[in-house]
Amino acid sequence: xxxxxxxxxxxxxxxxxxLTVTCSQNMNHEYMSWYRQDPGLGLxxxxxxxxxxxxxxxxxxxxxxVSRKEKRNFPLILxxxxxxxxxxxxxxxxxxxxxxxxxxxxxxxxTVV
Amino acid sequence: xQTVTQSQPEMSVQEAETVTLxxxxxxxxxxxYLFWYKQPPSRQMILVIRQEAYKQQxxxxxxxxxxxxxxxxxxxxxxxxSQLGDAAMYFCAxxxxxxxxxxxxxxxxTVKP
Numbered sequence: 001x002x003x004x005x006x007x008x009x010x011x012x013x014x015x016x017x018x019l020t021v022t023c024s025q026n027m028n029h030e031y032m033s034w035y036r037q038d039p040g041l042g043l044x045x046x047x048x049x050x051x052x053x054x055x056x057x058x059x060x061x062x063x064x065x066v067s068r069k070e071k072r073n074f075p076l077i078l079x080x081x082x083x084x085x086x087x088x089x090x091x092x093x094x095x096x097x098x099x100x101x102x103x104x105x106x107x108x109x110x111t112v113v
Numbered sequence: 114x115q116t117v118t119q120s121q122p123e124m125s126v127q128e129a130e131t132v133t134l135x136x137x138x139x140x141x142x143x144x145x146y147l148f149w150y151k152q153p154p155s156r157q158m159i160l161v162i163r164q165e166a167y168k169q170q171x172x173x174x175x176x177x178x179x180x181x182x183x184x185x186x187x188x189x190x191x192x193x194x195s196q197l198g199d200a201a202m203y204f205c206a207x208x209x210x211x212x213x214x215x216x217x218x219x220x221x222x223t224v225k226p
Contacts, residue, residue: 031212040122042204043216050212090158097210099146099165104158 002027006091006105013081013112021076021108023091031094032074033058033102034066036087043090049074081112117207119217126195127225133180134190134220136205142166145209147181147188152202152219161203164188192222200224 004025013019025032033048035058045058049068063085065077074093078085088109092102116139126132138147149161164172164181171179176196180189192199205217 033214035216040218042117042119042218045213045215048213088156092158092214094212097212099163101148101150101160101163101208102158102214107156107158109156 002103004091004093004103004105006108008108009106010109011111013110015082015112016080019078019081021089021091021110023074023076023105024072025093025103026072027093027095027103028071029093029095029103030071031096032068033092034064034074034076035090035092036060037090038087046076083112086110086112117205117215117217119205119220121220122218123221123223125223125225126192128195128197130195131191131193132195132222134192134203134205134222136188136190136217138186138188138205138207140186140207140209142209145207148206148208148214149177149179149190150204150206152204153200162190195224197224197226
């Protein structure tokens with residue numbers, strides 16, 4: 001089944017404790033992206049990747065890191081999480097430009113206390 | 114920067130009735146793509162319908178249709194014969210050729226039995 005697998009689904013952590021949210025897709029998509037969803041703000045892009053070893057900042061990159069060492073994986077790293085990073089996170093991938101939509105992972109609900 | 118505005122934070126509809134969700138966007142481009150995504154309580158992001166800006170004909174997917182007004186930069190979603198399963202958050206999204214997708218803040222739709 002074609003899908004984007006995101007883990008974990010829920011995560012509660014403490015301020016300053018490094019964490020990684022994993023994302024993997026099995027569709028051979030070149031484009032991958034991370035979003036955070038907050039009430040009243042919709043989805044905002046954190047980072048995106050056009051291909052292996054090619055990443056770039058989105059609209060809200062502060063406090064986040066990403067890497068794209070393999071085509072299928074695009075982990076999101078929070079080196080020192082803070083409470084304002086409490087949010088719902090989505091990984092997404094796309095076949096390419098044009099009318100292709102995004103395929104989304106199932107989301108990670110992160111709470112930083 | 115392109116922006117997407119959904120002016121209705123919440124909407125409600127009676128089962129079997131028709132409801133229209135509004136979306137406007139701001140862009141200087143002539144070639145782009147528009148999407149509506151549905152997010153039920155499961156959090157999964159589900160593509161409902163897409164529209165290519167170069168097509169004048171409005172897209173239709175079963176009970177879902179759009180009213181695309183390119184000059185007015187408006188892209189509303191019409192849901193006919195509303196069902197209880199249509200209750201969800203709906204996001205309007207804009208995508209340019211660089212694969213970057215921008216989302217509105219969302220409209221929460223309630224369906225009353």
